[in-house]
Amino acid sequence: MNRKYRTTVIAGNWKMNKTPSEVKGYAEELRSILGSRVKWCDIVICAPFVDLPMAVRSFRDLKVGVGAQNVSQFPSGAYTGEVSVGMLKDAGVKYVIIGHSERRQYFAETDESVNAKVLAALEAGLQPIVCVGESLDQRDRGLTLDFVSCQVKAALCGVAPEKARKVIFAYEPIWAIGTGRTATSEQAEEVCRHIRTIVRGLYGARTARATSVLYGGSMNDQNAFELLAQPDIDGGLIGGASLVPAKFAAIVNAANQE
Ligand code: PGA
Numbered sequence: 087m088n089r090k091y092r093t094t095v096i097a098g099n100w101k102m103n104k105t106p107s108e109v110k111g112y113a114e115e116l117r118s119i120l121g122s123r124v125k126w127c128d129i130v131i132c133a134p135f136v137d138l139p140m141a142v143r144s145f146r147d148l149k150v151g152v153g154a155q156n157v158s159q160f161p162s163g164a165y166t167g168e169v170s171v172g173m174l175k176d177a178g179v180k181y182v183i184i185g186h187s188e189r190r191q192y193f194a195e196t197d198e199s200v201n202a203k204v205l206a207a208l209e210a211g212l213q214p215i216v217c218v219g220e221s222l223d224q225r226d227r228g229l230t231l232d233f234v235s236c237q238v239k240a241a242l243c244g245v246a247p248e249k250a251r252k253v254i255f256a257y258e259p260i261w262a263i264g265t266g267r268t269a270t271s272e273q274a275e276e277v278c279r280h281i282r283t284i285v286r287g288l289y290g291a292r293t294a295r296a297t298s299v300l301y302g303g304s305m306n307d308q309n310a311f312e313l314l315a316q317p318d319i320d321g322g323l324i325g326g327a328s329l330v331p332a333k334f335a336a337i338v339n340a341a342n343q344e
Pocket of ligand 1: 099258262263264265266302303304305323324325326327
């Protein structure tokens with residue numbers, strides 16, 4: 087983390103878990119643990135679409151920002167089943183995860199659709215959390231840095247310099263997601279630093295220095311402190327451990343280290 091130059095972000099990704107009626111109880115439990123202590127990081131919960139209005143209401147006084155897990159690249163119209171950036175914005179949503187590996191893998195998201203969604207989100211004033219990361223096969227073949235470079239460059243294609251620093255990146259090695267197998271802090275730091283180098287090449291040192299790069303993949307209350315101690319890891323995108331308020335709060339507290 088480097089709190090002098092950029093925001094630390096601890097973001098939960100609930101994936102397809104929790105119903106609207108479960109949101110309030112979660113928020114109350116989180117409130118009872120976190121209290122009103124000074125928080126040195128931005129806290130975000132990315133919830134399923136139908137949970138969002140309840141999440142916006144329940145998390146407001148906790149200063150937890152609410153994010154969606156996907157969004158349409160189109161502004162409106164005949165796209166059955168889709169949700170637009172304007173709808174999210176109107177609902178009080180501030181963030182949106184774009185290009186999570188589960189969406190790339192199961193729902194045919196491509197670098198092109200990721201880029202279109204990033205542009206749409208930024209245009210609407212939503213902060214995109216763009217996920218990138220290699221498969222185990224790519225890592226074994228030594229392709230990690232090249233592959234992640236391509237994903238980062240594709241996501242940022244056509245993003246204006248003044249908007250680039252709004253893009254949050256999450257490095258999520260596919261082999262670490264939901265597997266209990268976390269990247270070592272050295273592996274995670276190497277790729278997060280590389281992402282910053284790519285941003286520097288595209289937008290210059292000031293933007294790169296201000297860009298938040300998160301790590302995701304089996305992050306939990308046991309390994310968070312060490313991961314967050316790395317200079318280029320500015321927070322976490324947390325799946326499984328974000329479903330339990332006590333575990334999520336412990337990661338938030340790990341981000342509060344000096
Ligand atoms: P995990 O998920 O923490 O359950 O590994 C992370 C993610 O997919 O964002």
